[in-house]
């Protein structure tokens with residue numbers, strides 16, 4: 001694809017004492033694509049997410065988002081610029097209905113979504129519009145009034161994505177949205193993520209290789225804090241260095 005570059009990392013480093021969790025990572029994420037980051041445990045995927053979204057400071061390098069150098073901007077400023085992150089740990093209000101969870105996220109007052117809560121405030125009317133459109137995306141309209149605790153695991157995981165969507169981001173960062181899911185839920189999550197490309201850009205950490213290969217436009221493979229390979233899923237799948245990094249597990 002040749003859509004414009006929305007997010008770029010240039011030589012991003014993260015050191016913990018002498019250990020380099022990221023040893024100079026370059027990344028270009030094009031708008032309206034699904035860009036996956038894969039790699040063995042400890043490769044630096046989550047650390048890269050921390051750098052891109054501003055939850056931790058870089059030790060070196062530069063991050064440009066939507067034409068702005070955001071390298072030294074705090075996370076909430078980056079949220080205002082249009083980044084939202086969905087967290088691996090569950091962050092939903094289980095006793096409140098689905099709609100109310102999304103309303104709190106759209107309003108920017110869901111405390112456990114503090115990171116995503118700095119987007120421009122919405123009027124009541126447009127809040128309702130955002131909630132309705134997110135409900136439709138999630139396929140949870142029928143469950144709008146259901147307490148979140150009564151949803152299936154897969155529905156709850158989709159709602160976590162929806163909480164980030166309620167901040168109306170340009171780019172949404174998903175860290176293992178499918179972990180621990182059964183087949184049916186996987187298909188729903190895949191469809192949800194692919195459907196986001198019309199309005200958003202998706203940066204995805206994902207361990208399930210079938211999903212990565214199915215839904216990604218671009219795959220970046222990390223190993224030991226560096227980019228080992230980057231390209232179209234087909235090219236990545238047949239890349240010898242990638243195959244040996246995964247010991248043939250693709």
Ligand code: ATP
Pocket residue numbers: 016019020021039040041042043044045046047048
């Ligand atoms: P996984 O797939 O297991 O989640 P990952 O690719 O996300 O792995 P990271 O969590 O980014 O990997 O970790 C990269 C490396 O940095 C690991 O070796 C980890 O032990 C190290 N690391 C992460 N955070 C710290 C820290 N606060 N202090 C020291 N080392 C750290």
